[in-house]
Amino acid sequence: MNDIRVLIGDDHRIVREGLKQMLGDLSNGLPSMTVRAEAQTGPEVLAAVQELGGPDGLDVVLLDIALPGRDGLDVLQALRKDWPTLPVLMLSTYPEKQYAVRCIKLGASGYLNKSADADDMVSAVRKVAAGGLYVSAATAEALAAAVGRNAGQGPEQLSHREHQVYRLLSAGHSVSEIGAQLGLASNTVSTYRARILEKTGTKNDVELALYAERHGKAAPAA
Known part of the structure; x- marks a missing residue:
């Protein structure tokens, strides 16, 4: 089985390095994970995806919400328009109740807090790379609350x-x-x-x- 090819979009080098190490250390099973590219701004993410040919060169984009130049939600919308089959897993330091519902409505394949366990991170990457939707317990709760909330509120x-x-x-x-x-x-x-x-x-x-x-x-x- 081929490696899962990943692009990491985050403006903090220490976060990118940590994610690379995490994916490498925990991908000893199949399929393994390879970071094909890194980007630290929104425009750099879009340029890297373009250069790699979208889903021809990538299987997952790990995308931070708070990116300089163009925020992660704008980048997500651009990726959904230009590369609709390319899975995007959103990363954030903010609780699921703040962004998870909005990200999934905009077409993200999942939402993960950066404080998530390493095993959860790897599981999320593998699931969205396989075409699935990763929904943590906290995200499921946020989605349920959004569905239950009356229109015109929040x-x-x-x-x-x-x-x-x-x-x-x-x-x-x-x-x-x-x-x-x-x-x-x-x-x-x-x-x-x-x-x-x-x-x-x-x-x-x-x-x-x-x-x-x-x-x-x-x-x-x-």
């Missing part, structure tokens, strides 16, 4: 771009700062802000920050 109602702006607003960033980070005009950010306030039932940024705390505040994109 951050899940926000579009992808609205959610990006929501994260940064709730972290205290100004409209101009958000525009610079996301490459948007300030008036466009203000339009998104107005939609977010309307959808969340909040009146200002202070209420929005409190709302974010109640619903599991998401950290800003790197």
Whole structure:
């Protein structure tokens, strides 16, 4: 059986090295795992996948959410558009309740917290490489909560771009700062802000920050 060919997208070298060692140490069974490429920014991930020919050269992309240049959720959407059969396993330091549902809705093959056991990490890589969906117990709980939640409640109602702006607003960033980070005009950010306030039932940024705390505040994109 062929090796599982992996690309690691994470902006922290120590994390990439740790993942490489973990996959190497625990892949003594078949199939073994080989890291074909590494990337530390969103654009680098997309360039590496393109260079390797998508699923012709890769079996799994391990993708951090908080990537500089272009965050992991944007990269995930781009990969789903250009390489729809290439499995993407999202990695994050944030709890499943914050991102797991959104990642799976955007087409991820699974969501794994970076604090997961090494055996769970390897099992997740093997499962998604085989075409499966990896759902941890915590992710399953988050999915069940999302299904049970009434429509129009919680951050899940926000579009992808609205959610990006929501994260940064709730972290205290100004409209101009958000525009610079996301490459948007300030008036466009203000339009998104107005939609977010309307959808969340909040009146200002202070209420929005409190709302974010109640619903599991998401950290800003790197």
